Amino acid sequence: MPELPEVEITRRSFAEALDGATVTGVQLGKPLRWPLGVPIASLVGATLGLATRRAKYLWLPMSGPDGGLLLHLGMSGSLALGEERMLGPHQHFALHTSRGSLVLTDPRRFGAVVWSAGLAVDPARKLLAGLGAEPFDPALTGATLRAAWRKRRTPIKQLLLAGEGVVGAGNIYACEALWRAGIRPSTPGARLSEARCERLRLAVREVLGQALALGGSTLRDFSDAHGVAGAYQTQAAVYDREGQPCPRCAAPIQRVVQAARSTYFCARCQRP
């Protein structure tokens, strides 16, 4: 489900409310992708800091014990902040605090909540290693993207999905950014000139920025920690629009499968 905009919107919707809160309990439902990695009891009494985000991961820092929870929403996860109550059938993690309970709902359980003593040590270090630059990092340029992709024959769509060079664009926003940049999703990364890399960098920023402004995309069930849905999906130019006219040139949008994921593009205005 959640790509970078949805994760960031989720973060913003609860981070300040829980900054400084005391952990009063933790509840687990069915297993998520990995074990929590710490006894629940040891977290009780910890003080929460301000939640941050790296790529599609959220980091909930704590002191006493020092460390934090690294959280990923997977394909179907969402967080809600509310009163403490029984876990529902798809609620597999709850962090009860002095200022409310943060509950992870994740039917498919591809998500994760993992304890790490810090971001620079395992398991967080290993999970975050190799991620590309943040899309809004001023240090990210067409030249740095060109350098990251120049030896990669993998199609650019898959490089974006893997977070190589730049993170944050999942299936929806990778399709949208490539359309905006006029680049065919099947184009090998190495084929992109620095100028096209720069165009794609700007496209990724624009798409993610617009999605952030619209509260993300709600295809089925995404909402922020207060239950507010997103509206970006109504703006999509190509995603899930197979056969419909390209907003730019009116040619029918095509759908292909790359690495087992649907890719939508306009064959007329997106060039190899």
Place this chain on the structure above:
DNA sequence: CTGGTGCCCTGTCTGC
């Protein structure tokens, strides 16, 4: 190293 595939798990929708 690299690119490709399979898999984790559940819900929803489509077509027979």
Place this chain on the structure above:
DNA sequence: TGCAGACAGGGCACCA
């Protein structure tokens, strides 16, 4: 109505 199959916003492990 029932049921099988495809598909879904992500990412890891493993293979050749």
